[in-house]
Amino acid sequence: MQHTYDCIIVGGGTMGAAAAYHLAARGQKVLVLEQFDFIHALGSHGGQSRLIRKAYFEHPDYVPLLLRAYENWADLEHKTGQQVYFQSGILYFGAQGDTLLNGTKLSAQLYNLPLEVRNTVESKRQYPMFSGVPDDWECLFEPEAGFLLAEKCMRLHLQGAIQLGATLKAREKVVEWQESSTGNIQVTTDKATYTCAKLVLTAGAWSAQVLGGIAAPLKVTRQILGWAQPADYQSYMNGRMPCWAISDAEAGLYYGMPILQHEDTAGPLGFKLGCHKHGAVVDADHVDRSISAADEWTFRRCLEQYMPAANGETLSIKTCLYTNTPDENFIIDLHPASKNVVFACGFSGHGFKFASVVGEVLADLALDGATSLPIGFLRFNH
Numbered sequence: 456m457q458h459t460y461d462c463i464i465v466g467g468g469t470m471g472a473a474a475a476y477h478l479a480a481r482g483q484k485v486l487v488l489e490q491f492d493f494i495h496a497l498g499s500h501g502g503q504s505r506l507i508r509k510a511y512f513e514h515p516d517y518v519p520l521l522l523r524a525y526e527n528w529a530d531l532e533h534k535t536g537q538q539v540y541f542q543s544g545i546l547y548f549g550a551q552g553d554t555l556l557n558g559t560k561l562s563a564q565l566y567n568l569p570l571e572v573r574n575t576v577e578s579k580r581q582y583p584m585f586s587g588v589p590d591d592w593e594c595l596f597e598p599e600a601g602f603l604l605a606e607k608c609m610r611l612h613l614q615g616a617i618q619l620g621a622t623l624k625a626r627e628k629v630v631e632w633q634e635s636s637t638g639n640i641q642v643t644t645d646k647a648t649y650t651c652a653k654l655v656l657t658a659g660a661w662s663a664q665v666l667g668g669i670a671a672p673l674k675v676t677r678q679i680l681g682w683a684q685p686a687d688y689q690s691y692m693n694g695r696m697p698c699w700a701i702s703d704a705e706a707g708l709y710y711g712m713p714i715l716q717h718e719d720t721a722g723p724l725g726f727k728l729g730c731h732k733h734g735a736v737v738d739a740d741h742v743d744r745s746i747s748a749a750d751e752w753t754f755r756r757c758l759e760q761y762m763p764a765a766n767g768e769t770l771s772i773k774t775c776l777y778t779n780t781p782d783e784n785f786i787i788d789l790h791p792a793s794k795n796v797v798f799a800c801g802f803s804g805h806g807f808k809f810a811s812v813v814g815e816v817l818a819d820l821a822l823d824g825a826t827s828l829p830i831g832f833l834r835f836n837h
């Protein structure tokens with residue numbers, strides 16, 4: 456069995472899969488170590504789909520990275536002949552002067568992104584499922600937005616990496632790594648020891664365990680996703696309605712996407728929605744996956760208040776983990792103790808859409824020690 460690699464990636468989830476793809480494409484001999492099976496429901500990538508949008512209310516500094524992420528997703532689709540991005544557009548609703556809508560407008564303005572100010576009453580007429588949204592709220596529509604098929608994105612990155620020569624090992628947990636005086640890095644798992652020149656740490660909710668002495672300010676929270684059965688099921692199908700986001704004073708942000716055709720995904724059936732507000736702080740190794748009435752209320756409250764016609768039977772409820780930084784900006788950097796180690800963590804519940812560009816950035820940092828992509832605001836201790 457081979458034990459020496461150019462690059463070892465700790466964590467074969469969203470970001471690790473993308474990094475493996477980019478590093479293997481640059482001719483590196485790559486090993487990806489994943490503690491569970493590849494593509495699983497215990498971390499941050501489960502649940503079928505993820506929103507992707509450009510007019511980023513979180514901060515305009517993300518927009519250049521998003522533009523590159525869109526290019527890289529398109530490139531992945533082109534190379535594989537598979538569709539992962541669905542441009543359904545996204546409708547935003549919020550009270551007059553809402554900060555989320557203002558942030559969306561600011562990013563659109565600064566980067567000249569298409570964003571339509573819509574009449575709320577007209578929008579509700581077009582999409583009657585939003586009947587509970589107050590008529591005097593603002594409504595925006597971003598046409599160049601939609602959703603990604605999450606598990607399929609990861610499958611294509613991982614399959615691509617394998618086809619480019621990468622080795623993937625599942626059910627193998629990294630317990631320790633150490634750099635020798637010659638600069639080689641020894642990685643110890645619960646099964647074996649490997650050596651590499653460059654180490655990439657993409658351990659998601661388990662990052663604190665593998666960061667090698669860095670005290671990154673990460674808080675893992677337990678989040679809920681729900682799938683409901685609306686009364687007029689057909690009107691909620693992809694192609695009939697856009698993705699949506701409702702800014703709510705108490706819940707922060709409710710969001711959701713249209714129902715997917717069964718041929719797009721084998722995931723849960725129904726109308727998916729979630730609430731972006733942080734759930735309970737948890738230890739990633741001891742997450743209660745049972746579902747309570749309070750869990751169900753996190754998304755049912757949105758249906759009751761804003762989308763009463765969609766407030767039908769529950770078809771599925773799943774848990775998922777956010778790994779949050781204090782300001783909800785990601786952390787992507789070289790390790791302070793070693794230029795041969797790079798890490799990416801703290802994706803704070805909004806990182807998936809960036810995976811295609813984060814993979815590129817991690818490959819740049821690992822191989823060149825620098826990247827031309829604008830990640831200054833995401834450096835450690837930003």
Ligand SMILES: Cc1cc2nc3c(=O)[nH]c(=O)nc-3n(C[C@H](O)[C@H](O)[C@H](O)COP(=O)(O)OP(=O)(O)OC[C@H]3O[C@@H](n4cnc5c(N)ncnc54)[C@H](O)[C@@H]3O)c2cc1C
Pocket residue numbers: 465466467468469470471488489490491498499500502504505506507627628629630657658659660661662664665678679680729775776777799800801802803804805806807808809
């Ligand atoms: C409910 C929910 C909804 C979301 N919605 C959106 C959205 O609409 N749009 C969006 O852009 N983002 C969204 N996100 C965020 C996005 O999914 C995450 O930011 C992203 O998946 C994080 O990727 P990651 O690689 O850090 O974590 P993961 O994908 O969880 O990968 C980390 C991997 O590392 C492995 N690992 C950890 N420690 C070890 C070890 N010691 N040895 C071996 N393997 C290890 C884990 O098992 C895991 O597979 C959402 C997240 C959640 C939970």
